[in-house]
Amino acid sequence: MSLALDELVRWWQQFVASLTGDVPMVEMESFVADLVATYGDAAALDAVDWYDDLRDVAGVPGRFRAQMADPAPRDQAAAVARWAAGPLFGAQPDPDQALKHLSGATQRLVLQPARQTIAANVDRDPSDARWARVPTGATTCAFCRLLASRGAVYHSEEDAGGLANSYHSACDCVATPIWPGEQEPYDVDALLEEYNAARDQAGGDPKAILAQMRKDLGIN
Structure with a gap:
């Protein structure tokens, strides 16, 4: 999770520094959607390994292998980017507040497939x-x-x-x-x-x- 936020912060600093007028929302939406997809897949894979390891440690009988959930949809990530950008459009643009919104929402979306992986596999698991x-x-x-x-x-x-x-x-x-x-x-x-x-x-x-x-x- 920290890797995703670190990459977001680095990109954000360059993004804000390049602003000279209108906010290029298409660029922002695309970056956030790509970031959420990449790290969301990694989070879901980690969750699969974690679930299988927990099951083995608990000594649960029977064979079962966890399955990954899909990352958050791109349109959901794009909508989050549009919402987070709100402070950039005020009378006094506030990039720090926008980044705060975007960091929290990005964390939630990156972790979403991991949480769905765990919940869905608990539901599927016959144990x-x-x-x-x-x-x-x-x-x-x-x-x-x-x-x-x-x-x-x-x-x-x-x-x-x-x-x-x-x-x-x-x-x-x-x-x-x-x-x-x-x-x-x-x-x-x-x-x-x-x-x-x-x-x-x-x-x-x-x-x-x-x-x-x-x-x-x-x-x-």
């Missing part, structure tokens, strides 16, 4: 694995902490009701398969205590609970 939203970064937002607090409860994408596939820009969550008898690789109880404390204060409305968690934990 009855479930999966959890596992936080991996230094600071995880309230929304993702709420989902992670549920532990390995998602048996399929459909069972997750879509929530488990809601990844925001710069999200650090990884959909991780958990086989019967295995424990989640993070402290589910601690996250559940955070959620329950916020629920006790805010009541049952999910938006109010998230707002309370942000207040309690001092996070976004």
Whole structure:
């Protein structure tokens, strides 16, 4: 992932330096789409290897080989580029803000096929694995902490009701398969205590609970 962002930053610096008037959106859309396709394929391949390795380490019986998901469609990447370019068109163009938008959205799109690879293979695998939203970064937002607090409860994408596939820009969550008898690789109880404390204060409305968690934990 860092390689994709490094390449994006290098290109962005040259792109911004070359601007003399109108923003060449076709060039920007094409670069982002190519970047997302290249690194998205690499991310999906890594996810396949990771899934197979996890399955072997867990000693899951039966033969199964994971399959790669496709990278994000080019039109989706182009749409992200157009959205991220917004700050370039203000009365006072802000290239730094545009790059911030583009970096977060590019990260999400590059990781999208990896996450879809894991979720789809958990669904395909006859070994009855479930999966959890596992936080991996230094600071995880309230929304993702709420989902992670549920532990390995998602048996399929459909069972997750879509929530488990809601990844925001710069999200650090990884959909991780958990086989019967295995424990989640993070402290589910601690996250559940955070959620329950916020629920006790805010009541049952999910938006109010998230707002309370942000207040309690001092996070976004």
